[in-house]
Amino acid sequence: LRYTCFNMEKAIALMQPGRESVVIVIDYENINSKNSVPFSVAREFLNTMSSHYPERLGMCIMVNASWYFSVALRLLSPFIDNVTLAKLKFAKTSQMQSSAPIADDMTTQALEEKKQSFSGNNTDVRLYVQPKYLLQDYGGNFTWTWDYPSYWSAISAVGKNYTGNSTDAARNAELLAWCDTRCLVRYLKATKFNLDQSLERLAATLKWRFEYAPDNITPEEVAPEADTGKSFLSGFSRDGRPVWYMRPAKQNTTTHDRQLRFTCFNMEKAIALMKPGIESVVIVADHENINSKNSVPFSVARDFLTTMSTHYPERLGICILVNASWYFPVALRLLSPFIDNVTLAKLKFAKTSQMQSSTTIPDEMTTQALEEKKQSFSGSNTDVRLYVQPKYLLEDYCGNFKWTWDYPAYWSAISAIENN
Known part of the structure; x- marks a missing residue:
């Protein structure tokens, strides 16, 4: 989870003026019960992204996702607002490889017409990422092999945008009183008694209660x-x-x-x-x-x-x-x-x-x-x-x-x- 936050912070640091969100390409090829992300981890990821990085998702394209992903989305679609629904797309490498080439440079009208030609939530990744910048694995022309030392050296050098938080002694005292033994036990139960995870979640809630102040919401x-x-x-x-x-x-x-x-x-x-x-x-x-x-x-x-x-x-x-x-x-x-x-x-x-x-x-x-x-x-x-x-x-x-x-x-x- 901290690695996910690390990547998001790096992505934010790389955003040019006027840019506020990221495009996510998720590759579901060869996913099975042995290597799939545990539900608890996926839940923590979604919770963190939606709670602490609102409106940072520009588009999420799920490549080679199993049929039940699209079925689940179709079942839930009546309860998903159109803005969010439009950000969730599906793509298949086999279909992209067999389709006509997509140019790097297209007019806005041509691009939108091409996007509209797909049914439902289906799409082609090349309509969102120019082929010259898109990895070959997903129908692009960018030749690459994973080179950990080079990548890690480059991403580590990217600066991060950080703003500190203020403190208030009186409010901190209230929060310490709120954080009693029963509270600690609830967080331990929620993480199946994983102490490190409990401390991380409790710290996040203390910060949230300090800023959001749910206990001070007035009836008016x-x-x-x-x-x-x-x-x-x-x-x-x-x-x-x-x-x-x-x-x-x-x-x-x-x-x-x-x-x-x-x-x-x-x-x-x-x-x-x-x-x-x-x-x-x-x-x-x-x-x-x-x-x-x-x-x-x-x-x-x-x-x-x-x-x-x-x-x-x-x-x-x-x-x-x-x-x-x-x-x-x-x-x-x-x-x-x-x-x-x-x-x-x-x-x-x-x-x-x-x-x-x-x-x-x-x-x-x-x-x-x-x-x-x-x-x-x-x-x-x-x-x-x-x-x-x-x-x-x-x-x-x-x-x-x-x-x-x-x-x-x-x-x-x-x-x-x-x-x-």
């Missing part, structure tokens, strides 16, 4: 995001964890930065509501009536996932996706070989129609009866009532808790909770 700042009840806390799970409801169809703003701060505001309030011994939340995400007009843009969803996984490790107890479209479980099945079993077990699917037609689930159940009932479901399917007692679960999700969204009353109550 994010109040417009709460108006429709698209994201709110209500009640506790069977084992005492705060329940966080998310209803993306109620989306009412396009202020993505404030949306992310609203998410952090809710997480900080959920943490403040946790009783001793409770470390995580239960999320019930309602995907009913989601469409292209009200779905969360990919960039926002990515920032949400990045922030939660990077800066709130081990805070997710379970996430139940209610009435999710068919491609959610399909995408999860495709990605399951790259997701560790602990994380996979936290992702569940439920359908209100199936819960309504099933037998009644009581509020009080023995631990054994509860586990047997959970095990009776196939795959990642479940019933929300197995995690939240019906008396505390909203009627919308087959619970018995009668309610209507009352923004003034809710906002007054949640605003009064003091952050830890």
Whole structure:
């Protein structure tokens, strides 16, 4: 990961005035289970790039990628904004080698017409990198062999652009108080007790909390995001964890930065509501009536996932996706070989129609009866009532808790909770 950051810093240092992003060419030739990048490493790479190098990706061309890459992208495309989607391309060396030569110098019109001639996300690397500069491996004319000593000497000599960070004694004291024993344990668990990785991740979060100050977000700042009840806390799970409801169809703003701060505001309030011994939340995400007009843009969803996984490790107890479209479980099945079993077990699917037609689930159940009932479901399917007692679960999700969204009353109550 540090080597990845090293390369990005060198790329930034090489950018001419007016240039802000890089072109990435990823070669997937001969990738298999033995030499593929572990999911945890890929996740850290994506988290770091999206969190700390925003808008630095100009284009990413995946060369000779297996079929499931394009299938996964097609499944996820409804949730990816067009700007990001346009940056993800696929190319095949066999097709480039058999196609007509592409000139080094082309008019802007001719170049765009050629790019538009490809279907979907397919392309030719030579349309983004002139053949005279493109390696022969990818259809270019640049003759080369890997020469580590020469390359390393040259790249090491490239200067780096660096700006230091200021410090504040009072804020540092607050952060030290936040970083208690339970916090350290969460970071150790998140890295499977790899001390070096835990320290790196914790240091990144401390820096983030210093600058982003999620614990100091005021209700006034994010109040417009709460108006429709698209994201709110209500009640506790069977084992005492705060329940966080998310209803993306109620989306009412396009202020993505404030949306992310609203998410952090809710997480900080959920943490403040946790009783001793409770470390995580239960999320019930309602995907009913989601469409292209009200779905969360990919960039926002990515920032949400990045922030939660990077800066709130081990805070997710379970996430139940209610009435999710068919491609959610399909995408999860495709990605399951790259997701560790602990994380996979936290992702569940439920359908209100199936819960309504099933037998009644009581509020009080023995631990054994509860586990047997959970095990009776196939795959990642479940019933929300197995995690939240019906008396505390909203009627919308087959619970018995009668309610209507009352923004003034809710906002007054949640605003009064003091952050830890």
